[in-house]
Amino acid sequence: MHYHHGDLRRAMLEAATEAIAANGVDRLSIRGLARATDVSHTAFRHHFGDRRGLLTALAAEGYGSMSQVLRAVDRTGPEGFLETGVAYIEWALAHPAHFQVMFEPDLVDMDDPDLREALDGLAGALMMGAADFAGRDQAGDPRTNPLALAAWSLTHGFATLALAGNLPTDGAPVGELARDVLRHLAPPTQPGHPPTEPGHG
Amino acid sequence: MHYHHGDLRRAMLEAATEAIAANGVDRLSIRGLARATDVSHTAFRHHFGDRRGLLTALAAEGYGSMSQVLRAVDRTGPEGFLETGVAYIEWALAHPAHFQVMFEPDLVDMDDPDLREALDGLAGALMMGAADFAGRDQAGDPRTNPLALAAWSLTHGFATLALAGNLPTDGAPVGELARDVLRHLAPPTQPGHPPTEPGHG
């Protein structure tokens, strides 16, 4: 046992990831992390400042990881427009702790420069994927393009509901179900009547 | 000031609603609620048991309220299939504290009978609305119908992203944007594998 831990910052982030995934972020205890890492409960302050700083770092790590994964997606296939969404969902299910922190602004310090930089990186990756849905001619910015926003909402909603345990995840891999769900996104038809035509038509 | 508060249960729920909407559920303090209600910090225990019990009651209240609103939606118009989704989103934005607690299973006691009953009521209302998306011939159960699940995911995702501050809510009412987004849901146009298998049931 050394006085210097070696890489306490990383160890704390990993311990927090496990603890949040197991018990939820509301039951995350700094002192519990310190015990798991075998340091004093104030050791983390040098690296993160306070509890919120730790969660902010975790969120930034999540933005970076997700951004990296989404940018590596092969979107050239016949259903390439779906792949970013599927990757988004699979990443969320594989990183529940990060995902939970990433989209709860109450938990983090939104003014943190590292966080903002990582978030901007993810936003860029999302726009690339959304452009596949919206059509390559159009901008994929959800702020201006309702179809892109619909793609993001659908993907994010599926991931959120799945993480909250509201989906039948029994047996079949979620990736296939996600594909089936994401396929139901379509451009708008004439306003005034529904774009869906039930089977009896 | 009476020894008996009168309706402490309701007062506590309302104070909690305000506090969560203002600061998020993670910063909700029982003692803070007690101060706001001018009672001792253990007075609530008789009504809710513990902190989790209070959040559980809040979630149940939310399920009941949302269910009631969704069931009152007029779904007969030309775009009636959208109205449940729009009402879902508008309810969520009008009740951010409830919504936040309703879909975070870590925060509540999922075995609470009152909660389960209220949740079942909401599930029924959601299935009615989802059936409008999925087509009236088909079951609107998101557990078996991918289109119904897509409708729920899209609606829920939009509400979640809006509450997290990720949407451009400047100026225009969110209801219209929600309509534009929800209109993008459609049956699959891609050949190949049909997303819905006509299993028996």
Place this chain on the structure above:
DNA sequence: GTGGAATCTTTCCACTGGAAAGACTACGCC
């Protein structure tokens, strides 16, 4: 080596949620 910077500990504090026991009040019953 030595001085300074980085890292971790010790100690203390205000605060939190919960347990236990007691005090007050409403209300049916005599």
Place this chain on the structure above:
DNA sequence: GGCGTAGTCTTTCCAGTGGAAAGATTCCAC
């Protein structure tokens, strides 16, 4: 009226939490 019981709230105490401040230890450039 008075009485007793159930319901409601308080008082008191406790273990646990996050954070502030100051000190101890180790690393590293020189």
